[in-house]
Amino acid sequence: MDDLASAFFADLDSRANDPRVRFVRGTLRLECNEPNPERWIVAFDNGRISVSHDDVDADCTVRGDRALMNRVLSGAANPTTAVLRGELNASGRLELLTYFLRLLP
Numbered sequence: 001m002d003d004l005a006s007a008f009f010a011d012l013d014s015r016a017n018d019p020r021v022r023f024v025r026g027t028l029r030l031e032c033n034e035p036n037p038e039r040w041i042v043a044f045d046n047g048r049i050s051v052s053h054d055d056v057d058a059d060c061t062v063r064g065d066r067a068l069m070n071r072v073l074s075g076a077a078n079p080t081t082a083v084l085r086g087e088l089n090a091s092g093r094l095e096l097l098t099y100f101l102r103l104l105p
Contacts, residue, residue: 013051029058
């Protein structure tokens, strides 16, 4: 993704403890498929959040194009609407996506 996403995920990774996800455990995988594929793994562990680029399975996976992901991460696009329209593909434990949405601007 671009610098916006890098900054967002760096900030997310630097949070020692976030009460909005205090009782959440699981992993969320966000994938951009064009033009340069990239993935982010967001791990929730009872308030602690870590971010990596590891190629691992996750409890919930969200896939979409880079432009839409950037709009979602900036707060310009609603991810729930994008999923319902089929613009984002989400599978697995969708409640993890809901918790992730709490962390967006």
